[in-house]
Amino acid sequence: MKNFRGQEVLALVYRLFLVFFFYQMARFLFWFFNQELVKVDGISEYFKLSYYGTAFDTTAILYVNSVFILLSIIPIVINTKKNYQKFLFFWYFITNGFTYAFNFGDMIYYRFSQARLTSAVFSVAKNESNIGKVFFNAVLHNPFVIVSFILMMLFWILLYKKMKVEEEKPKNLIKYFASSVAILCVIALLVVGGIRGDFKHSTRPINLVDANKHVSNPLQGNLVLNSVFSFFRTINTNNFKLVKFVDEKFIEKEIKPYKLYEREVEKKPNVVIFIMESFGKEYSGAFNKDTKIKDFVSYTPFLDSLANESLIFTNAFANGRQSIHGMSSVLAGIPSLTDAFTSSPYSNQKIQSIVSVCNDLGYDTSFYHGAPNGSMGFQGFGNILGFKNYFGKNEYNNDKDFDGMWAIWDEPFFQYFAKNIGKKQPFMSTMFSASSHDPFKVPEKYQNKFKSGPLQIHAPIQYTDYALKKFFETASRQPWYQNTIFVITADHTNQIHYEEYQKAMNRFAIPLLFFSPNPKYNLKGIDDRFAQQIDIYPTLADLLGYNKKIRSWGRSLVSDKNEDHMIIHSDSINEQIVIGNYVYIFDGKDVTGIYHKTDLALSKNLFSKNLNPEQKLGILKTKAWYQDYMDRVINRKLY
Template identity: 85%
Template sequence: MKNLRGQEIFTLVYRLFLVFFFYQMARLLFWVFNKDLIKVEGLSEYFKLSYYGTAFDTTAILYVNAVFILLSIIPITINTKKSYQKFLFYWYFITNGITYSFNFGDIIYYRFSQARLTSAAIEVGKNENNLGRIFWNALLQHPFVFIWFVIIIFVWIFLYKKVKVQEEKPKQLVSYFISSIVILCITATLVVGGIRGDFKHSTRPINLVDANKHVSNPLQGNLVLNSVFSFFRTLNTNNFKLVHFVDEKFIDKEIQPYKLYNREVEPKPNVVIFIMESFGKEYSGAFNKQNNIKDFVSYTPFLDSLANQSLIFTNAFANGRQSIHGMSSVLAGIPSLTDAFTSSPYSNQKIQSIVSVCNDLGYDTSFYHGAPNGSMGFQGFGNILGFKHYFGKTEYNNDNDFDGIWAIWDEPFFQYFAKNLGKKQPFMSTLFSASSHDPFKVPEKYQNKFKSGPLQIHVPIQYTDYALKKFFETASKQPWYQNTIFVITADHTNQTYYPEYQKAMNRFAIPLLFFSPNPKYNLKGVDDRFAQQMDIYPTLVDLLGYNKKIRSWGRSLVSDQNENYMIVNSDSIQEQLIIGNYIYIFNGKDMTGIYDKTDLGLLKNLIKNNLNAEQKLGIEKTKAWYQDYMDRVINRKLR
């Protein structure tokens, strides 16, 4: 009995090992054929990258072989029969052979696409009627790629047949089935963990951007990845399609995708950006004075006090729904629509951002997040943006301050942040907080320090606000403090209590604050104009005196230029834009709703009424913006 199950498990492990081995062979060939496009500093760096690629190989291999694994260990008494093993052989090589060929197709395709194969290729193929000719032409031009594929498949089959399952019937059926159920449960757990990328609660399943957390150059992320992973991970996530509604002249005039600000600034200020986890506008008193909400309670006393010395925007919105969306919106001015840019097939490209601008100006750039390195995809996307340094739980190096689920508690991590800044100046640094997150806990020593509220999040919001206060107490004593611009905003909203924040558009309402102890930047006052995360990047570009054109769908909030504005976000089903006096709801093809800008609950759809001139222009602007967004993302024009 033990030998029967043992030989089946051993043979299964051996067969999966072969898949891993040949995936690494495909990676090596991919690099050999494309090493002029993907620079690697010697074999040691290559082996490091291939090692990190194992996690992505695991996900791909388990996607393809999940059924094979089940069929190999399912408790049926014919498992070891020759006919059944022959069936497994064909299943194994048909499924693995087809998907494995993706890697070889990419050896050729990469030279044209500069990216790994994704599901976007399906959409491209739909528009082509000469795919057969393209395929055969590629084979004729690159015969060695096909030859290598054939050789590897033959070797793979040879090695597969070296280890066989000997035919044997189970003698004790009860014991056989019990042991089989235990093995199935263990295997299922391992498969789920392998597909996700790890077993940590604090990390989402690995995605394409995660490949970049291991590389020194974003292009090397394509070497860490494999084509099977990139294809399957982007299935059903690509609503990115080129559209044509207006001509380019209309886009240039009405959308103004490029901005130029002229401001002389010397010396260049340091920049510190706080992206606060779940810090919805609802929780802060300074941002709600105009709302006249009955019995309103603020849970951010320090942020409220800092707002009195700052330039604040009381009608600001997030451009996405998740943390990684906030990162792309705040730092690069790229919102997330129905499908998130950061998990799309197009995320791995060169992107102009406040990071690249600061790098261009000679700044020292860094990103801080107290979670395990790679959590939320921040490290990978940070490498794409070009941060010179990343500081996470690993660099903090003290698990005594770990909250046990997500990250280092905010208070000690904020102190680490304050004391670690300024070693080189000027600097631009971003901190993404972590503690104001489900399951909404605070350190044990603060259990009774903060007032409770009707929502679970109210106590951790106060804790993070307190951590922010302690940060500024420490930072104000540092030599770099006086010449620093601070930006504080949220990644997205969270739990809501007041009916005002249960309105559709207010589900994106966040605080936005600019502060500097240096009076020359004149960052004071209350501004009730519509603003958004995407405006942070051009505003900082303006304040830094970067007198070159930038690609931006946002606007500088401190410029005296009369810029058009569009507030953009998505409910994950349709896109939502505020333009002028109206809110426009767009599904990528048609306008489905028009609402007055004061109708944040989207209660009265005006689209059936006779449209006025402003509404008609707003529809054209919505379509023009969407067209420009798709064009720049798909055709890799985000630089």
């Protein structure tokens, strides 16, 4: 056995087995910390999902350990020497320890992103100067995750050291090298197959969408995956690809990518859009009157009171998972799919949006966000959309009001906003709030003003709601106020308390409110139709009397045309599109699931061989919309 390297191969197998074991431990901890978000029906289902996750673990483990494997079996005679084994030890734990931490980071990050870690994190991080602070704060507020990681690593090291390779010198170099070459060839074949996911030459390597092949609920795909796989598999990937499912006539008839509204407006109204950081629908009483949640508590008393004087949509959804996704959806009507449009190679193009519409109508346009200029990529994307002015932390120019982490506190920045806009009319201004964000703090002077709730975010939500109240108090005294339309919505959801909002669809549920003190705009009432962020742009274009065609996948929510709706969002693995009475799960090639729209948990897949006519048409519409989206994004036809 000495010449055939038995103990070295056995040690390698053992060490790789440890990686598999600890990846399963990380999977369990990921589920344990997020079990209210990823529902599993008993132990047997959990083990089934874990078993399917092994294929994704294999790919991730081989990505990380390919060099270690080569170093372990390469025929250089010194493999069994003590110093060489010590070198392997450090290589093994540095590479595995660093990447293994991705899984633990996701135990925290998943609660906010609703998706496993991908390389898109680079596009977010490059615009931030406070990543170190954010990381330290996450560690501080989630000690159990960090302790778990440390304990896992210590236990891993202990088990690794249980098997030692004894030093030995090969006696027959010919047999030594011959056996090594044979072993290398076999292991290389296994590594290639493991990274691809199988050994079939005709099959593409597995990717994120394959995680949903064996799950009963789309959210469980995130349990099948691991963060190392999702990160590495998305590096240098581009899921924006032209497809051809239907002819253009079908798209024109069924998708209607261009809208025309013909409303006569004598005096153009001003427009103020609030995109509220993390303001999930769950936190607001006005949007939960019909949910029948026992002992429901609202954390937005002002928004609730304003809703009584507004047109509100109680079944509205976000079209993305992150703040920058909210900006493109709300202002430009462009949802983010598996890959975000804003971090794609195609984001830098001419885009029709509510900004371009207002510019065309002679409006003064501006964007406000209290973070350092450039944060979140807002300034760059704002320039693409055509905002004439950008106001950030630099323009505010008073660091005494800085929260120390992200931005100027909402209350003073909202006051700055109220007093600074309207110098030229008509105007369209967008405010992106900041304070209702991790680490979920409020200014020191308000520490005892707001009631605590079961979630960390509840106090900051109340603070931002209070800041909104103070804004309206100041705005109501301005000469532009009476002829202004206000829109209030969220960029995405955040922490979840009530079981109702743990349902797959409700993970995207946000408030949507239109208000004007001017009764001529008739913005009052409660509308329970499905709505979404990408409906805001066409709705405003309609209200402004922009009587030209606009490119829009959304619809005007105040039009009397009774347009068909398509609600679009992505869980980062699949696209989820609501058409008529059904939700269609689409992986970029085929519809893999169909759920009734009342099944917000996406618990009962209705996909079968015997589809009804509406479902068959829905599948075609899903593919047609996806085809049109890819065509317009890639071929730069967003104007």
